[in-house]
Amino acid sequence: MAAKTQKQRDFLNHLEAYLAKRDGVDKLLKISRYTSKLILSSSILPHAHPLTRGLKSFESSVGLSRKAFRLGKFIQDVNALRSSAQEQNRDNHFYFLSLLAYGGEGIYYFVEQIVWLSKSGLLKPSLAREVQKISAWAELIGYVGSIALKREDLKELDEKLKCLSSSIEISEAREESSDEVREKEKVLKMKILMKKLSILQDFADGLMALADIRDGKGMIFSPFVISSAGLLSALISTHKNWISC
Template sequence: MNDTVDKLVIFLAKRDGIDKLVKTFQYVSKLVHWHVEATHPDAAMRFKQWELASGLSRKAFRTGRFLTGFNALRRGPGATPTLKVLAVLANAGEMVYFFFDHFLWLSRIGTLDAKLARRMSFISAWGESFGYIFFIIADFIIMKEGLETERRLLITSKEDGSEDAKESTRKIGAERVMRLMAVAANVADLIIALADIEPNPFCNHAVTLGISGLVSAWAGWYRNWPS
């Protein structure tokens, strides 16, 4: 059986694993920068640089990530017509997000004109928001279907004591937890994306962004941590 160190090595070997670690760095440093900005400006600047470097690193790690959505659609988007439509819309939005994120990264590091950054950021965030909305809807539909199946299985297990029904119920419960983590991450990332699309005092506040980023990162840790 793998111990914690083994699991950490496996986790960090994944692209999603290292992304969640660096995302944690990014948003912890954002919160620390906000907290010490007035009292320790030198330290605040160091944390700001850490935040910016982490953000750029994550964009580099996401190179080619838009192909994930394409492959998901190619391999089979959903079990029902409704879920198929939602999967197409969600993955299309995510593909736009990751594709234009390449150009945002290149403009931020100076390879492309820095003036492109704002436009690329808007397009990328718009695609991200669009996709997350449909991912969230799909997850709620699947969780609702899971609850209905779980109720039927509970009745079956009470009537005949079926071990298969109990095992299926356990699996449905575990899947529901994973989907709740996905919803939490998507809602948090949606808030961050809205800060780019339509800046406002709530979404753009450092605490809102910091907490949202950490919720997303830690939900990702949970979902990607080896069992």
């Protein structure tokens, strides 16, 4: 039923709801930025071509715009940490992973505000270079924690799927209707797929954070590879945000 409603939804209304979200606009900017970086890194255009200079300027401008969109975003991680602390029936392992995921991401978003203020000219330009390593390390720690948490969630979802599959087999053996259970199974499979895509996205973003820490040194951190990882992450984020709004 939910899928049917989604298909019948007016596209422009859906697009309006998507663009009304901060993350919606941010991910479209991310797609634009990493598409530009991918074109530049692939050497499709000659170095002296006017469009090459235009793409470099556009990519830099979009990067700064995305930092502005993150203003105050660290608050969501503060609230996520508070919520995880209030959850019942959770062990210390869960709290530790939550601290890594939300704490690392929260510090990253907070420091990015300083980077933005520095690059926009309000603070001294050298400050951005001084704090960017802190930002990259916090981001990487956040992704490590996020991947670990999502793997735990994935295990729980897999267990639920096994139980539903068993229920369907029992219902079919008794010649009873299992339509409702099958619908739940479809929803659960979709959740598992989205969770796997989210983990893949975290790996791609983590690779970019590691590239920032190593200043792009190493074959795996070539501009083409990092641009491809950024574009993959942006497309997955856009898809997740689109179906959730």
